[in-house]
Amino acid sequence: MENIDKLTIEECSQHYNIATSFIFDLDDHGLIVLTREEQVTYLHYDQLPLLEKYMRLHFDLQINMEGLEAISHLLKRVQLLQATIRQLGGQIPG
Incomplete structure (x- = not known):
């Protein structure tokens, strides 16, 4: 089965020229989410912007x-506060 929405950690490591340990450290610290299927660890494409940041x-x-x-x-x-401000925006007297 082809994985069109995710990369293996090895593919990601080669593409970005970084150590796999860095990717695993980000996962261990809760900064990105890795998935494991049948002894293979993947990074979903939606996690790539976070990895790059x-x-x-x-x-x-x-x-x-x-x-x-x-x-x-x-x-x-900050994002939570900005969302709260947007919600309150219509309620604040101008």
Whole structure:
């Protein structure tokens, strides 16, 4: 069966020229989600933007895994606050 919506970790590692351990570390820290099927680990295509973001932060800016976790948490909080502001936007007197 062909996997058209996901890459094996090895394929991903080769494509981006990164160690598989980096991808597994991101999964271990809850930053991306890997799936395992029949002894093979995959990364779904919808996770690629996150992988690329964390690669830039880690390799270009030298941010460690704990820093990536903190950044991820803060970005999620900002998105939640922005959504709340949009919901309240119609309720605030102008």
